[in-house]
Structure formats: structure tokens, C-alpha cells
Amino acid sequence: MEQPMISFRGVSKSFPGQVALDAVSFEVEKGEIHALLGENGAGKSTLLNVFHGVFPPTSGEMFIEGVKTTFADTHEALMAGIVKVHQEINMVPEMTVWENLFLGLEKRRFGFINKRAMIEETRRHLSVLKCDFSPTARANTLSVGQKQMLQVAKALLINARIISFDEPTSSLSSKETETLFGIIRDLKAKGITIFYISHKLDEIFELCDRATVLRDGGYINTFAVADIDRQTLIKNMVGRDVAMFAARHRPSRADYSRPVLEIEGLASEAGDFSDVDFTLHHGEILGFFGLVGAGRTEVMRAIFGADRASRGTMRLKGRQIANRHPAHGVENGIALIPENRKEQGFAANLSNSDNIALASLRKFRKGPFVTSAGKRRNALIRGESVRLYPNDPAFHTRNLSGGNAQKVIVAKWLSTEADIMILDEPTKGIDVAAKAEIYSLMEDMVEEGKSIIMVSSEMPELIGMSDRIIVMREGRVVAEVGRGNCDEHTLLTYAVEG
Amino acid sequence: MNKLFSTHGRELSALIAIILMFVIFTGIDSIYMSPDNIRDIIEQATIYGLMGIGITGIIIAGGIDLGVGSALAFTAVVVARQAVNGVHPVYCMLLGIVIGAALGMVNGLLVTKFKLQPFIATMGTMSIYRGMAYLYTEAIPVIGVPREYRFFVDGEILPYVRSSILIFVIFAVIVHIILRYTCFGNHVYAVGGNEEAARLSGVRVGYVRTMVYSLGMVGTALAAMVQLGKLGAGDPTTGQGYELNAIAAAAIGGTSMAGGRGTILGTVLGAILFSGLKVGLIVAGVDIFWQYVATGLVIIVSAYVEVLQNTLSSGPAAKRA
Missing domain, CATH: 3.40.50.300 (P-loop containing nucleotide triphosphate hydrolases)
Structure with a gap:
């Protein structure tokens, strides 16, 4: 069997007065769309933050393609080809699309930025993603969905191996959502591994291959989406204790x-x-x-x-x-x-x-x-x-x-x-x-x-x-x-x- | 001791710095510890101290006032003209306080009603107040301030104690009490710490910010009148750059430029440290230009001490939050 793309082993994270993640272990296969499920506070975002180097785990290890990995910060994760499409989208609103795309990765020629080449490359990535906005538009004129696409473009730009989506559809129209799903499937076809967080179960069933359920910071189970029904998923997510x-x-x-x-x-x-x-x-x-x-x-x-x-x-x-x-x-x-x-x-x-x-x-x-x-x-x-x-x-x-x-x-x-x-x-x-x-x-x-x-x-x-x-x-x-x-x-x- | 340090860390470090300063300069020349010299230090601290006390409240509430130096000049020339005209010193004082409160309120209203950024609003009034001082005097200093006025604000009422020092102490105590022990003062800290949380707790944020600008400028007006007593003339060019000295006194005393934190005691100590250093460098015979360098170093070092104290006291948990 092939090496898993990502493997978490006993990853824990505590904050003062709170254990946000408790010895979570599971594996993500290469090129799959893997859903992360759980109620609010179940630890999904914490796990992703650890994964993307926002903060280090309190204990536990993380392997990427069999190599033990730790990221000192998000930039290191980015350089390793691990990109997160954020819930709150952070870009410089006053800057243009291409400037945001190349922020921190500027192309230079003779020490000066090579504007024409960057605009050209931005145009290419945007057309791959079927986006219809201009590379020279200001970021603050884009819709939420367009900004998300820009983040995906950034992932393509750095040849991402793994892309995480954290509630990407929460402010998208149904048409935009459909477009996004198309893109995500394309990414998968390119062999990119996808982490997908959403509380909308329909999306999980439509899009994902497997789903891992977290609850109260703990690992519950990983399911093949094709073999499971909605009720079982919910039962695993909710757990008796919260309801009680x-x-x-x-x-x-x-x-x-x-x-x-x-x-x-x-x-x-x-x-x-x-x-x-x-x-x-x-x-x-x-x-x-x-x-x-x-x-x-x-x-x-x-x-x-x-x-x-x-x-x-x-x-x-x-x-x-x-x-x-x-x-x-x-x-x-x-x-x-x-x-x-x-x-x-x-x-x-x-x-x-x-x-x-x-x-x-x-x-x-x-x-x-x-x-x-x-x-x-x-x-x-x-x-x-x-x-x-x-x-x-x-x-x-x-x-x-x-x-x-x-x-x-x-x-x-x-x-x-x-x-x-x-x-x-x-x-x-x-x-x-x-x-x-x-x-x-x-x-x-x-x-x-x-x-x-x-x-x-x-x-x-x-x-x-x-x-x-x-x-x-x-x-x-x-x-x-x-x-x-x-x-x-x-x-x-x-x-x-x- | 530990507890004292955790609640009054900044005041204690300023105090330690003052003691160190006295030890060092007295070692260089024992004249530094003479009563005359100490009086000199405190008198010099009065002007920046009064302004600094006022600006401390403004900074705690999350604002800044760059116009205090110009307002000082305007207040000084208006009060000087009235004193020369024979108005009783008490009425002169009251007039000065009213002018200060009004000039401050204008700044406050620009910030709260017109939603201007404090830096820009007060930079504008800085120029306007300076212009008003020139227009009022036609750029000629108002001379001949009568002796009664000068004695009233700066006379030696007790051996080694001038009335200006009394004004300084009384104003410091009043503002301290206002900030610490009134609803208004509590609201000042809350607004500076988190304006939205304060508003959602029912605090009238606009009122608080306007009034704190007004109160702050009263300190400047008092400084103007004390300086007028010392110099005997109202000069429209006076007070240039004083705003920075006043802010420095507050900063040295531990007032956070981000708002929400600071004490009057700290600012008073900051002003004393500031003037003690100036006098000390003169006593030590250091070239006058080095004073600027030394002053700057004190500001930077004291700010760094604050950074260190924050990291030590709150630890990694607060860093993450």
C-alpha cells in the first residue's frame, strides 16, 4: 500500500483551561477529498491550525508522505506546498489581484518586480479556475467567492500538494458553490489532496471521499462516505454528552x-x-x-x-x-x-x-x-x-x-x-x-x-x-x-x- | 513586594530610575542633592508635568493631543493680556482654565462628532491655536505681567515651595481621583481598553472622549499660566515641541500609547525623571546637545522596560491571545 499523504499520530493541543485536541490520530490518502466533521468546538479548526503551522501541537507527531514534519509558522507550511483557503479571507484589500497573488512570492527582474510577467501568470491561473475577473482589479472589489478563487490560484501558483478548505461555502451562492466544487474536483484530478471542513452534510456526501469525525477535541472515527448514511454521521458528531x-x-x-x-x-x-x-x-x-x-x-x-x-x-x-x-x-x-x-x-x-x-x-x-x-x-x-x-x-x-x-x-x-x-x-x-x-x-x-x-x-x-x-x-x-x-x-x- | 511590583511596576521602575539618577549625578557633583537644585528640578518638572497629567488621561482613553503646545501659547497670551489690564489673578486663572477646557473640547468634538483621527484632528488645531496666538498678539509678546499675578501663580509661599508646585500637586491629585475613583474615570480606562465593549456596557463613549480632551487641556492651561508667572511675559512663540515633552513624561511613567493603561503618579514621576535628567546633565557639564540624545534614550529604554514587563507578567498565554 502507498504511503499515506498525511498521518497524524497522537496530536494534542491544550490552551489554558481547555484541551482543544486530545491525542488525535488518523491518516489521509494521497489525492482524496477528506472531510473533517464535528460540531462547533470539536477541534476541527485547531487541528487545521496545527497542521498549517499556526501554532505547534502540545504533543504528538505529524507525517507528510512518511516524513516527520513540523512547521514553525504558516509560511513554512506554505513553502512545503500546504495551503489553507481561509474562513476569514485575508488579503490586502487596497492591492490588486495580481499583487495579492504574488505577495511574498514576487517575481523579480534585475532586482525590480517584473509586473508584466506576474500579470500574465495571474491571468493564466485565473483562466484555469474559470474566473472572469481581471488581474488588475483591486481585491476589495471582488466577491467572497472570487477572493476564495484567488486563494486557490495562490495554491496552484506554489504547486500545492495539500489544500484545506475551511467552511468555504458559508457565504457563497449556490452557483458559486457549484463552481467551487468543480474546481475542487479538478484539483483532486491533478493529484492534490484536499482537506474539507464543512458543517453542511450535503456537501460532504456530494464531494468527499472519506470523512473523519472529531468530537470535543477527540478522534471518533473515519468513514468512507459511500458506505455511511447521514444518521450515523450525525450520531457520531453529536455524541450523547452534549445533548445530555x-x-x-x-x-x-x-x-x-x-x-x-x-x-x-x-x-x-x-x-x-x-x-x-x-x-x-x-x-x-x-x-x-x-x-x-x-x-x-x-x-x-x-x-x-x-x-x-x-x-x-x-x-x-x-x-x-x-x-x-x-x-x-x-x-x-x-x-x-x-x-x-x-x-x-x-x-x-x-x-x-x-x-x-x-x-x-x-x-x-x-x-x-x-x-x-x-x-x-x-x-x-x-x-x-x-x-x-x-x-x-x-x-x-x-x-x-x-x-x-x-x-x-x-x-x-x-x-x-x-x-x-x-x-x-x-x-x-x-x-x-x-x-x-x-x-x-x-x-x-x-x-x-x-x-x-x-x-x-x-x-x-x-x-x-x-x-x-x-x-x-x-x-x-x-x-x-x-x-x-x-x-x-x-x-x-x-x-x-x- | 511582589504584589506591589505587579500592580505598580511602572511607577516603581520610574522611582528606581529616579533614585539611580540622583545617586549617579550626586556622585558626579554633590551640588545635585542641594535643596536649591532639587527645587530647580521640581520646578522644571511642573510645566511638563501639568501638561503630561492632562495628556495622560487623553492617551488612556485611546486618543492623543498634539495641540497642547500651541494651546499653551494661546492661553498664555490671552491671560497675559488680562493680567496686564489689571484683572485679578483669581479671575485670570479661571479665565485660563475655561479657555483650556474650551480648546480641549474642540479637539474632543472633532474626534467624536466628526470622527476624525485624533492625530490629524489635533495636528490641525495645533496649527490653528498657534495662529490664534499670533493673531491675538500680532506676534508681539505681551510684556509687563504684574507682580501680583506672578506671585499668585509662582510666588515662594513657603521656604523652597512655590505656589506653582502647589498647583502641580493639587491638579495631579484631582486628576488622579477623577481617573481612579469616579465613574467617568473608570469609563476612560474602559473606552481606551475596548471602545466597543464599553459602548455595549452602556458607556457614553462620545461624552467620555470629549470630556477627557477638555480635562486634559486644563492641565495645559495651568502650565501656560505657571509659565507666564515664571517668565513675566506671554509669548506667542512659546510651547513649540512641548507636546512631545508632555507625551514623553506620560510614556516614561508607563502610559501605554495604545490606550487603556497609565497612571497620574507614573506621569508625575516621569516628569521628574525627565527634568532631573536635564538638570543633571547641566550639572555634570555635558554638552547641551547631548541632552537631546539622553532624553531620547530615556524614552526608548523606558518603553522597552514596559515591553519586558509585559512579557514577564503575562507570559506566553497572553501572547497567544
């Missing part, structure tokens, strides 16, 4: 006779959503499902006051309110726990105590002065109630693991004593144990009489935790599903087809 964690352990507190927040005809100034109606009740956990771009986050930001709504009414316990600034949201007892923790959730220069106090500073005033002792005491109490570890008010939030940083943000909003907690992707990128704790905190909150809106793309947790689920699609509410009669298939159908 993401469940209500205490009785529902939803009181449907007590509406807390009534939204009618809400529309955004930017046009991200319109005609949004829904009601949140006392003690309820209301889930929001939808695909990326459905407008869920935007609705929440408008309710909180982070963005302006152009139309619609909001009633808080019967009283009409208008939140035009986050400060209004805070005053009205609404909390927004954002999806991007690092960018929006906490300040990196502040300690836990300062981050937790940030939205409720006035409470710690004596006369005109905020007391450190007050903030400290508050941080200890709130930290305790969210089971923060380490519960040290002086600790810098930026040095906490993702799960604990999230708890600091939750603590910040508990400190404001908000009645309505809006959690946007609350368990994104945190490990399973921390997820379970967040779920348990949510149950604590509704027990205290708060109401929760949970925006999530993870169907198991939405189904497990919500009293009701609202599905959005293209900026509109398309369905409301009650607890008990909802499953992943139903949700997805609404989200995709309305």
Missing part, C-alpha cells in the same frame, strides 16, 4: 400570562431585518435560530440599543420604550451578552473586578466616588454566583479561558440586575464543561425571575434549553416552534425554506 448537557434539569419557569418584552413590527435602519414581532415572557428561555445572515444578532442589537431601529414598537412590561443607545438598554434592565467576547464583551486592560462593574458603576459610588472595595466585593459575589475560576477580582479577564471570560461577562450583567438577558451564541468556542455551566447559569437566571433570549446556531442547545424557538430567515421571523414538537430537521427546514 444541553437540557433543562429543572422545571420550566415560563409564565405565559406575563409578557415582559413585546416587539411589534421592528425594522432596522440598515435593512437587516423588518416586520419582526415576538413576545418574551417572564421566566422564559426564548431561542432564536437562523442561518448566518438571518438577522438574529441585528434584532438583538436593536432591542438593546446598540443599533437604531427605524420602525416598530417595544413594550417592556406594558410600558413603551425606545432604546437609542446601549445606555438606554442598560437602564431598562436589558443585558446583551455579545457573540464576540474579545471584541465586544470585555476590555483587555481591565481586571475582572473592573469588567464586572463596568455596566453598573453607579452602584458602587459613595458620594461622587466609586470605591474599589465596592467593586471588589461585587466581583467576588458575582464571580461566585457564575462559578468563575479563578474567582480573583484582580485577575485580568484577558488571561482567562473562553468559558471563564464568558462568565465574567455574564457576571457583569448580573451586576446590573437586568431582567432580560440576551445571550448571543453564549457557548461559542468554549469547552463542554463550561457549556454545561453556562446552561446551568441560565436555569439559575430564570429561577430568579429573569427572562432569557438565546441566539444560537447550535441546534442541540437551542432545542435542549428553549421553552420556545423563533426561527428567522433573511431578516424575517418565519416560524415559532414550541418545546416538545421541535427537532433539528424542523428548525433547519424553516431556516432554509421559510
